[in-house]
Amino acid sequence: MATLLYRLGRGAFRHRRLVLAAWAGVLAAVVCALVALGGKLDNDFAIPGSQSQRALDSMAENFPAAAGTSAHVVFTAPDGGAVTEPRYAKAMGDALAAAGDAPDVAAVLSPERTGTVTQDKRTALAQVNYRQERSELDEGALDALEDAVRPAEEAGLTVAVGGPAYGSGGVAVGALELIGVLVALGVLAITFGSLLAAGMPLLSAFVGVGVGLTGLLAVSTGLSVSSTAVTLALMLGLAVGIDYALFILSRHRAQLAAGTDPEESAALASGTAGNAVVFAGATVVIALAGLSVVRIPFLTVMGLSAAAAVLIAVLVAVTLLPALLGFADGRLAPRAGSRAARRTAAPEGGAKATTGGERWARLVTRRPLLTIAAVVAALATVAIPAADLRLALPTNGSAPEGSSQREAYDTIARGFGPGFNGPLLVLAETGAPGADGQRAAGRIAAELRQVPGVTAVGPPQYHAASGDAVLQVIARGAPDAESTQDLVGAVRDRAPGIERATGARVSVTGNTAVGIDVSDRLGASLVPFAAVVVGLCLVLLLVVFRSLVIPVKATAGFLLSVAASFGAVVAVFQWGWLADVLGVARTGPVVSFLPVVLMAVLFGLAMDYEVFLVSGMREEWARTGRAGPAVLEGARNASRVVTSAALIMFFVFASFVTTDDSLVKPIAFALAFGVFVDAFAVRMTLVPAVLALVGRGAWWLPRWLDRLLPDLDIEGARLRPAPTAGHSPGSRPNTAPLSENQQPPPSD
Structure with missing residues (x-):
């Protein structure tokens, strides 16, 4: 190569x-x-093969208005007024009639139809159902909806539009990101x-x-x-x-x-x-x-x-x-x-x-055991909050303050309860067209009302030809709350009993259920994925550096960096530490795919710094055969580059923390923090200390394994002039591994 x-x-x-x-x-x-x-x-998160996705696909034919995405329109009367007053009621009716003519709209559920008017009559909630998922909506469909309901504001109502149809729009790179x-x-x-x-x-x-x-x-x-x-x-x-x-x-x-x-x-x-x-x-x-x-x-x-x-x-x-x-x-x-x-x-x-990198390497290798203990203790402490890690897809509750979808989300939560922001859909496949199917759907609705954590169950939407019915279930907690996740599990646990009693197949779906299924799949895959990444780390570094110590040390350092990053993310985005400083709109569960993305990206970047730093040390070891000076010389030559590279990575990632996007912000923060910790605490501090502690043993490899592994020549030794003073051309005497029975001498 x-x-x-x-x-x-x-x-x-x-x-x-x-x-x-x-x-x-x-x-x-x-x-x-x-x-x-x-x-x-396409910002829709689907998970083929899950119960929620299968039910959505089944609903697409018989219940297109329920299978697509939806938007919420929240009307609020001024202080002392009520949305039931004739002038406000007429304004709402006209606005919703216009909304029904907007592109891609399948149905408009008025507050009168759904009974979603607060007890004080100040707030009313309407739902606009679309035929398509969010990514399939015509360009400008949501703008048309907002234009349709805007005249209601002229009548004195406050109107906010939000709901599942509004989500992450990505990041528009601007001045802050260019910093x-x-x-x-x-x-x-x-x-x-x-x-x-x-x-x-x-x-x-x-x-x-x-x-x-x-x-x-x-x-x-x-x-x-x-x-x-x-x-x-x-x-x-x-x-x-x-x-x-x-x-x-x-x-x-x-x-x-x-x-x-x-x-x-x-x-x-x-x-x-x-x-x-x-x-x-x-x-x-x-x-x-x-x-x-x-x-x-x-x-x-x-x-x-x-x-x-x-x-x-x-x-x-x-x-x-x-x-x-x-x-x-x-x-x-x-x-x-x-x-x-x-x-x-x-x-x-x-x-x-003399370089700053060389001076730092001398400092951390002077008492290597103390350095190792201090770094491990510090990173382990930062990692403690990671035990409280919770995963979920973000909701409009994480949208920027002042945005229409955030105002709609907060108003709904205050007036009706947080569960109205992400209702569950239950598909009941009765297989009995006609009156029998309707009676089965009614029994299922009664059963669902008895499930702990259910606030309300809407009347079944029945499809006479197929015998299928869709029921809207309102949870007590927010869409990303742990109680809502428990409720989905409870309904699914009751499904076999309901099927035996009614003969209907029951499936939980909707945007909230899909998000929960995605988070569950990602949470379950975290340990296997970590095992794959760690195994890959060990194998790659074993081949590159032809050493047993270096792969184990690099892998342990990577795991410390990942754990510390998880801890920092939980502290900021769940516990709220420095949330105001970083502009976190709402604390809560961490975006569900952050852990696997962080592990994948940080693994690659950590190996970057490992290769850049340790290849210089191995190059010096190959030239002189002296372990201690090789660590110092390698740090001297590579530390400036590694420091610059890490700072560049850190500031590029950190610039994206300024975005309001609830998906990108925590990922950018995790990457920026992970890169900083891995480069400076692990690679620049822990690595020299470990190599100084083990001395020549850092480059030991059993001879039988040395013969099996390919020689990648990562340092480019074959490109250098032939060695002098008695060494045959092309030989690399100091890179030969110690024999299995040979004990490594003390470090220089």
């Missing part, structure tokens, strides 16, 4: 105009595809001391993100791509695109400072740092693609979309970046005598400049 990337980097450097034209052509092609095909995002890019530019400028060098990672990342996002939007015509998938792909594509280019460019400038020819330096940087980038990117891609094992379509698409963005970032880093290095030629070399030059090459008769 190192040799292939070496040749690829040299070829891109030489044929830079052709490479640049090729990427410009790819970008133009995907833009044309998007213009030709258009793009439509992360500006901070990244500042970090790169400080790291390189050159605006030319700082601009290259940003330019290559923008090309990768442009190709990835435009292509994703183009294929959304045929695939169900959610706005959250687009946002995650944007965050990851931008972050890893900058970081991967940073790693290669740092190696290139170090080699230029040592006097290497620019073309040879670009090729060597591609074969060494580029080799690590390919491996690190592969781990992210594999982890994200692993989301498909959860068997939830929207999550599979989300994982594959983000994986595609990372894959494009890797391709850009090993092709377009060397071409850009060709355009810059030797202008990227640090000025002679500058600190950047002295960090990589010692002046004649002097020593290399």
Whole structure:
């Protein structure tokens, strides 16, 4: 791989105009595809095979008005008034009649029909049912509904429109989200001391993100791509695109400072740092693609979309970046005598400049056992709230303060009870057309009213031809409350008894039930998915570093980072710590797919930092065979890059915490916190301490296992000149593993 990337980097450097034209052509092609095909995002969360989804599919033919999405229209009279007054009643009637003519509307359930008027007569609730799911509504359908009911405000009523038809609309990237890019530019400028060098990672990342996002939007015509998938792909594509280019460019400038020819330096940087980038990117891609094992379509698409963005970032880093290095030629070399030059090459008769990374490594390895204990104790403490983790899909109760859907949600909860914001639907398949079926549906309604946690059960909607009936069940708790989840389970537990008594098959469905089924599936898949990710971590690092200690240490560090991130998310989004500071609209359960997304993404990024840092240590160990100095030298060479990369990742993710989107905000926070903890507490602190503690044993591998494992040459040793002083060309005496019976000597 190192040799292939070496040749690829040299070829891109030489044929830079052709490479640049090729990427410009790819970008133009995907833009044309998007213009030709258009793009439509799908924010519905379906879970094929679940009871709730099967019932929805069954209802689509006989009860189209109940099978689609719905909207709530809440009318509130002014103080001292009542919605039953003739002028207000007429205004509501006219508004709802106009709503019935809006696009895609199947039925309008007035307050008189459903009895949804508060006791003080100040608030009335109407329901507008659509034929389609939210993602299938005509563009402008909800705007037409809002326009239809707006005249009621002229009569003096306060009108709020919300309900399941309103949900996450994704993130519109604005000034606040671009702060992360500006901070990244500042970090790169400080790291390189050159605006030319700082601009290259940003330019290559923008090309990768442009190709990835435009292509994703183009294929959304045929695939169900959610706005959250687009946002995650944007965050990851931008972050890893900058970081991967940073790693290669740092190696290139170090080699230029040592006097290497620019073309040879670009090729060597591609074969060494580029080799690590390919491996690190592969781990992210594999982890994200692993989301498909959860068997939830929207999550599979989300994982594959983000994986595609990372894959494009890797391709850009090993092709377009060397071409850009060709355009810059030797202008990227640090000025002679500058600190950047002295960090990589010692002046004649002097020593290399000491770096902050080297000083930090000396500090944490001076008392390694104490360092390890302190880091583990701190992260374990932060992880304590994770024991209280609850999962659910967000509701309009998490919408921004002041939005119409949030006002409707809060007004309904105050006036009618939180359960009215997400009623359950019960499909009763009686199989008995006519009077017998109607009587069975009535008995089922009576049974449901006896279930603890049920506030009300609406009259059955009966389909005479099929004998099926749909009943609306109002829970006592909010749609995302634990009591509502328990109620769904209780109804399903009673279903066999109801079937024996009435002969009807009973299924619980509706948006609330679908959300509960999604959360249950995700919660059940968390442990198996964690096992897959941990197993993958062990195998990959075993192959790359040919060591037993390093994979175990890396995996343990990853688990600590994940646990601490879960704890921080629960503390902020469930317990409300710093909620006002971070603009959390409402505390409650964590978005149900956050844990698996966090584990997949953080696994890949943690392995990035592990490879960037430890490959430098192994490179020095391979050269000198001295364990202690190898840790310090590796930290000295890589810590600046890892620090810069982590800060860029942190600020890119943190900039998305400013969004009001209830799906994106907690994911962005979890990723920002996880990256910060993993990079600085685990990789930069825990890793050097562990390696210093075990000494030469860190690089031990049984000989039989060494023979079985492929040699990936992650450090690009085959690209270096043949060793001197008695070593045969191509030999790497210090990388040979200790024998199974040989005890590792104390650390240097």
